[in-house]
């Protein structure tokens with residue numbers, strides 16, 4: 001019998017009254033301002049510090065709930081890929097690392113694919129899970145992005161990829177690097193169908209992910225303060241032998257230099273993306289949001305009506321095509337507009 005825990009502790013407790021242990025996880029600390037955050041309030045503010053507005057990591061499932069209309073979405077399973085083709089082992093076997101992450105996150109790999117609607121528009125999202133081996137991109141993630149792109153094409157949906165990743169997965173060597181060109185081809189397939197491809201850059205987007213699909217979106221949206229870059233700050237400083245600005249590789253810095261189109265706070269993300277999708281697609285598969293929108297001029301009105309009737313008979317393709325005729329909402333403007341924005345921005349930066 002342990003005297004300290006079994007006799008003395010209960011007696012002290014009976015003297016001081018019924019005192020329950022306070023769980024440690026009720027409060028957390030903001031890494032930026034050191035402010036104390038109550039877990040319920042933090043959850044309500046979607047992991048954004050309510051003292052200094054610092055955006056902390058958001059679990060991938062919560063993020064999908066936040067973005068999709070009404071928090072509703074259908075999960076799409078990741079395609080099966082051969083695990084550990086190189087039989088890699090560092091301090092631990094790669095298979096063991098994979099299993100540990102799978103148990104921890106209850107997911108197959110570092111990517112989650114889901115479909116639903118945002119702003120009434122059909123959307124497929126492929127979101128990285130940083131909790132799974134730092135969101136690193138291996139064969140499974142690459143295959144998942146190809147799957148998401150195909151799903152977007154098949155269902156005439158917009159594709160949104162949300163990277164949160166340290167880059168390529170070292171344990172898969174060359175095979176993980178091969179996912180860079182593969183994912184580029186995947187998102188190009190979506191663009192060829194005149195469907196919008198949007199990247200939502202979250203903290204962090206680095207390495208092989210930022211060097212591939214993450215930087216070729218039609219529109220780049222970033223969360224405030226997110227680190228976005230290829231090589232780390234120290235490596236660059238040592239290479240160019242210059243001191244870099246404090247805000248180097250942040251979302252705001254990239255916005256000033258034309259690499260990012262918008263920096264949007266987390267609570268406004270869903271509505272902003274919804275607006276962008278409605279502008280780019282300018283059609284609603286369920287007829288909901290296009291009804292509410294006004295078009296200028298009667299001619300475009302009739303065009304729109306024609307498009308609608310067509311879309312009823314021959315699917316969404318017709319309405320997507322028709323949308324490209326209407327001013328301000330060309331589906332293929334997805335290709336030109338961001339570059340235009342980027343150009344004006346970089347011109348500004350040059351001055």
Ligand SMILES: [Zn+2]
Pocket residue numbers: 030031032033034035049050051052053054
């Ligand atoms: Zn804070």
